[in-house]
Amino acid sequence: MSDTILFDYWRSSASYRVRIALNLLAIPYRSVPIDLLAGEHKQAEHLARNPQGLVPALSIDGQMLTQSLAIIEYLSETRPGSSLLPTDPPGRQRVRALSYAIAMDIHPVCNLGVVFHVMQQSKDPDAARSAWMRKFIGEGLAAFERMLDNPQTGEFCHGDQPTMADLCLVPQIYNARRWTVDLSVCPRAAAIADRCERLPPVARAHPDQVTLSNAKPR
Incomplete structure (x- = not known):
């Protein structure tokens, strides 16, 4: 293979x-x-x-x-x-909905190409970028927090082991902290992300843990 x-x-x-x-x-x-x-x-x-x-x-x-x-x-x-997707159809639907709320609603408007275009339209590109990120990440995570108000939420987004939804949440919380988003709007989501980050396989995936040959900070 x-x-x-x-x-x-x-x-x-x-x-x-x-x-x-x-x-x-x-x-x-x-x-x-x-x-x-x-x-x-x-x-x-x-x-x-x-x-x-x-x-x-x-x-x-x-x-x-x-x-x-x-x-x-x-x-x-x-x-x-x-166990990244539940075995039952309702569970899979919920995990996909949580995942899509981040990957299809927050992420696309905050990716590199969109944000670069926003910066080009402003006389203060850095300020425009920061304001854009805080607005869309903050609003998106506030909606995600409401989605977590569900009896199927457990130690993680769905139940008591990580699913695809948690794999989407962890990088988004990382981005939120990078752009100083007010996480008081999503305490449950932030707590779940922190819980995930304490798992060794998740911790090893963190950008700070990527090898220097891969990481090219600018």
Whole structure:
């Protein structure tokens, strides 16, 4: 079987989700950095892996997979004993809804391309970026907090073990703290993320733990 290779960027939320999944499922992998700030994701070599020019891309089982949630669902379906998605249809629907609330509602308006465009429209690009991040991350997490007001919420977003929803939440809370979002709007979500981060497989996926050869802070 060929090696598993993750093409990622150290601070990419989507890549962070997949790193957590690989670690939780104990899937050995090699990381190949794609420097978004240097535009490596738009070069022909990476476009051959992912025509969208995004990260992550995961080479596994003789295939090249893209889109973080689709990757996580694939891993959940192909690795025995995975609990990243519940076994019951209502549970899977709830976990997907929680995951999508972050990955499809918060993340897209806060990704690199959108934020760079916002900065270009402002006379104070850094202030515009910070205000944009705080607004959309804060509002999105406040809505996510309301979704957690559900009897199926346990130690984690759904029940008492991490699911795909937690894999989405952890990077989003990381981003919220990076942009000094007021987390008082989402105490339960923040507590769940903290609980996740105490798990060794999750801690190893943190951007600060990515090897120096992968991390390219700017």
